Amino acid sequence: MVRVGELREAGAGTVSIGRGSKHVSGxxxxxxxTAGTARGSIATRITAxxxxxxxxxxxxxxxxxxxxxxxVQQIIDELEATSRDVxxxxxxxxxxxxSLDEEQQRMDERQAKRNEARARAEQLQAEANRKREAVNExxxxxxxxxxxxxxxxxxxxxxxxxxxxxxxxxxxLRDNAEAQARAxxxxxxxxxxxxxxxxxxxxTARFEIEQLRKKQQDLEKEREELKSRTxxxxxxxxxxxxxxxxxxxxxxxxxxxSIEGLTGTNPLGMSALEAAMSKIGSPxxxxxxxxxxxxxxxxxxxxxxxxxxxxxxxSSAQMAGGxxxxxxxLQPGDIVGYYAGASHVGMYAGNGMIVHASDYGIPVQVVxxxxxxxxxxxxx
Numbered sequence: 613m614v615r616v617g618e619l620r621e622a623g624a625g626t627v628s629i630g631r632g633s634k635h636v637s638g639x640x641x642x643x644x645x646t647a648g649t650a651r652g653s654i655a656t657r658i659t660a661x662x663x664x665x666x667x668x669x670x671x672x673x674x675x676x677x678x679x680x681x682x683x684v685q686q687i688i689d690e691l692e693a694t695s696r697d698v699x700x701x702x703x704x705x706x707x708x709x710x711s712l713d714e715e716q717q718r719m720d721e722r723q724a725k726r727n728e729a730r731a732r733a734e735q736l737q738a739e740a741n742r743k744r745e746a747v748n749e750x751x752x753x754x755x756x757x758x759x760x761x762x763x764x765x766x767x768x769x770x771x772x773x774x775x776x777x778x779x780x781x782x783x784x785l786r787d788n789a790e791a792q793a794r795a796x797x798x799x800x801x802x803x804x805x806x807x808x809x810x811x812x813x814x815x816t817a818r819f820e821i822e823q824l825r826k827k828q829q830d831l832e833k834e835r836e837e838l839k840s841r842t843x844x845x846x847x848x849x850x851x852x853x854x855x856x857x858x859x860x861x862x863x864x865x866x867x868x869x870s871i872e873g874l875t876g877t878n879p880l881g882m883s884a885l886e887a888a889m890s891k892i893g894s895p896x897x898x899x900x901x902x903x904x905x906x907x908x909x910x911x912x913x914x915x916x917x918x919x920x921x922x923x924x925x926x927s928s929a930q931m932a933g934g935x936x937x938x939x940x941x942l943q944p945g946d947i948v949g950y951y952a953g954a955s956h957v958g959m960y961a962g963n964g965m966i967v968h969a970s971d972y973g974i975p976v977q978v979v980x981x982x983x984x985x986x987x988x989x990x991x992x
Contacts, residue, residue, distance in 0.1 A: 688863060691848060695971040698842050700955035702898045703909065705831045707926045712824045719817040726810040733803035740796035746789045842898065842972075849973035861974050867965065869978040874944060874962045878991065880919055881945020888915040888959050888967045893975045901925070906969040906976060908956050912947055915959065916992060923992050927957040934990035942989060949987035956984065 849860060871889055876882050888911055894904060901910035909927040916923045924930045930947055931954035937946060942960050950956040958968030964981045 703926045708828045715821045722814045729807035736800045743793040864979040864983040866977040876944040878943045884915040884945045887918040896969045911969045928954045934992045937989045947990045950984040954987045
């Protein structure tokens, strides 16, 4: 049985490099240098393509007459840097949209409470008015009975007891109505205070959501500016020859990898890893959360959704949530953040590997854990 930290003796990983392949076993961890070797090994081939005019597209601050391995390497590096920048900004826009949606929901809830408070205040006010009218009616009735000397009324009445009972009843009715009116007035004041509180909260929410809208508008402007760069990435990657495309695909040192027999202490993470591994070969697309295409955080989000667990949507939020763990505590299914600000994420697949959605033109693949600068680790 294969355990975490051990590579299978057979089929544990084949690293495709150019036209050949490399086998890794034991505790070997491939790094960016592996991908760099791959790029250098076919530099002559790429140079010929460049000189042949195949790569005729707008420059990324790179002379079009690039003809040596260093220039070819610069093209790959700048494509990757641009892709990382686009991905980071896309994650920011996604996070802002989520915040905006959440604040809108809270504002809708406050609006519902405000409507309830108004309805309650109006109902209590109507009840108070009704009870005040009852008090007035009692007063009018007492006036009809008369407010003269009770002794005189008893002297001339044929039924003195009835006069006493009626007077007592009217007094009790008046006292009760006045008490109810005071209670209703108090409740009206309470409801009015609640209404004022809710209205104040709504005003705050309006301000906050307006700020979020402005922030989103700013980010949308950046997205429009980045779109030209995104289109450039698409055009350049799509125009690569099969050999050059392989250099792009292999830049992170991908391996042929199986999790068969892999064990871990986190069953939920193992299940999420199985889901993520089932998407090996799926295309990358900015902002995609599956099931047919993914961005980096979208793959993590989708894999955990299949387990009935909703984790944060963006890479930075995923690394802000969950339980922080150390490298030594990594288990299959844990999320690994990369680059400053956690602009990229992958899922730990055991044996020093991760599965991730990398860049446009590169399918979901398994690569070494240290294929990029690590930001941190989280468990869900």
